[in-house]
Amino acid sequence: MAGPMSLNSQPGAAGAANPEVPRKAAVLRDANARLLVIGQLGSQICDRMALAGILWFLTTSAGAALVPWYIAASGLPHLALAWRAGRIINALGPLRVVVWADLLRGGLFLGAAALMQALPHSADIVVLFALALLGNLGAALFNPAILSLPVRLARRDAYQPNQLTALLSSCGATGTIVGPALAALIYKAGGLETVLALTGAAYLVAGLIEQRVRLPETVAPAAGPALRHASITPVVRRHPLVGWLLGLLLLVNLGMGPVVLFLPLYAAQVFTGGIDAQAWLQSSVGLGMIAGGLASALIGLPGSRVVRVTAPVMVTTACYLGFALSTSLPLSCGLLIGLGASLAAANAGLIGLFQTIPDEPEVPAVMAMVNLFGVASLPLSMAVVGLVLNVAPVTTVATACAAAALLIALASPAIPGLRARSAAHPPPGARR
Incomplete structure (x- = not known):
């Protein structure tokens, strides 16, 4: 392994481009990066669609006063796992966490849609709050894992990890615009159950696509216990x-x-x-x-x-x-x-x-x-x-x-x- 280097530098083959000046659009030529972005684009759009639909449902059925409590409940898993997420991600690997978090949330959203269809309407609020808690358990691990994954995935002779991160962030921004618009259309046509079902399907598809990502092999020595449990x-x-x-x-x-x-x-x-x-x-x-x-x-x-x-x-x-x-x-x-x-x-x-x-x-x-x-x-x-x-x-x-x-x-x-x-x-x- 090479010795310490300055920030944002990496050894490359002879004649490789200087990584301080990344190649334009190189991140798009990486098949693994494309798979990750394709999966995230669909799931992020549907995630924002589901949030808009849920908040509208709560506002119209239970009153706006319940919305802050729903948002607070959604944040509790992030607070609970903040000091443990790093250890869990290191133990399982960031890619495995990303894949299984999306698959887990896909199953939860599909289950919530089925429960809202089968149970009396009086149980809808309970189902949505349970979805907020359980779904955000996955999100509390997924979010730091997806931000950690570019460190392993980026081909730094061509592009830097933060370029892949920026591309993934643009998926979230796209979801912020497209998701609420889709929510308005789908909510009117099929209700919140349809919104949740489509979101669950999008998460499952994202997880299946992400399973095709292959991390580059490394010859780095294993991290010591102090770093693994950092x-x-x-x-x-x-x-x-x-x-x-x-x-x-x-x-x-x-x-x-x-x-x-x-x-x-x-x-x-x-x-x-x-x-x-x-x-x-x-x-x-x-x-x-x-x-x-x-x-x-x-x-x-x-x-x-x-x-x-x-x-x-x-x-x-x-x-x-x-x-x-x-x-x-x-x-x-x-x-x-x-x-x-x-x-x-x-x-x-x-x-x-x-x-x-x-x-x-x-x-x-x-x-x-x-x-x-x-x-x-x-x-x-x-x-x-x-x-x-x-x-x-x-x-x-x-x-x-x-x-x-x-x-x-x-x-x-x-x-x-x-x-x-x-x-x-x-x-x-x-x-x-």
């Missing part, structure tokens, strides 16, 4: 920069999270455009994320490590502040497209460091924290903002959140160790 605390002690970047991720998420609440409020109160204005705003974010994710995947992120991390975060929060101050719907849509694109690039930059700074067996523990912060920061920030909105107008609250996020972003270049060209660990073994 938890986040020793990882942060070994790699302090990871701790600082996790802190940056959490703080920015807390400031950015309420934007999903601000969009409908701005549509109704600032632009007075109703649901049409809301659709334009939400679609703008999704389109930006798709564009940014595809660009990050196909071209890669240029510049030094500090530029790849901090510049997209600064642009994201600046667009956020611009949106908060805007009173023009077209201008706001343009700013939200920029926000979505730079957010996708920021995610690719941060996730890329989380994938390459730690040793490979430590990556799942880090990704479990990334997943937890993403799940936990949204309800926490929205709860605080919801209380503040009772005493302040939405424009003031949004401007304060955006300004705070921008200040954090502007301070991010001062993170200790971010500017250093520290040696990173070699990739997971040389390919045979």
Whole structure:
């Protein structure tokens, strides 16, 4: 095995392209990457479709007051498994976890659809809450596993792990746009049972496609017990920069999270455009994320490590502040497209460091924290903002959140160790 190398570098055959400058669209020429993306595109669209259908069902049948409790129940498995997910993923392997999590969720959604068809309507709420708990047990393992998998799968003589991650993230952004639209059509035609059944089928198909993925063989030595059972605390002690970047991720998420609440409020109160204005705003974010994710995947992120991390975060929060101050719907849509694109690039930059700074067996523990912060920061920030909105107008609250996020972003270049060209660990073994 080669000795330590600088971040985002890897040995290659003679004449191989410099991995610091990834080949354009190389990730799409990798058959394994294509299989993973195809499976995830369908399951992510149907996942967002199911969420939209469930939230609409709860709102119309039991009242909007039940929706926050459903979201909270969905987050409990992520909290419960956050400190164990890394060990489980290392024990089973990230690819096996991804496959079986999708197959498990497919069976659960099909079972929930059958139960809602067979049981009295009075049991529907119980079925949906059970689905939220059990389905998110799979998601709590799937999310860090899918973020860890590119470390093993990426052919780094051609492209970097964060390029595959960005491509997978664009599947989620596509689902955010397409899923709710499909939910509206299918819900009207066949009810929530049909929405759940189609989602279950999509998960099963995704799992079957992912079973065809073949990890490259390696000659890396087995990780020692300390790494196989790594938890986040020793990882942060070994790699302090990871701790600082996790802190940056959490703080920015807390400031950015309420934007999903601000969009409908701005549509109704600032632009007075109703649901049409809301659709334009939400679609703008999704389109930006798709564009940014595809660009990050196909071209890669240029510049030094500090530029790849901090510049997209600064642009994201600046667009956020611009949106908060805007009173023009077209201008706001343009700013939200920029926000979505730079957010996708920021995610690719941060996730890329989380994938390459730690040793490979430590990556799942880090990704479990990334997943937890993403799940936990949204309800926490929205709860605080919801209380503040009772005493302040939405424009003031949004401007304060955006300004705070921008200040954090502007301070991010001062993170200790971010500017250093520290040696990173070699990739997971040389390919045979």
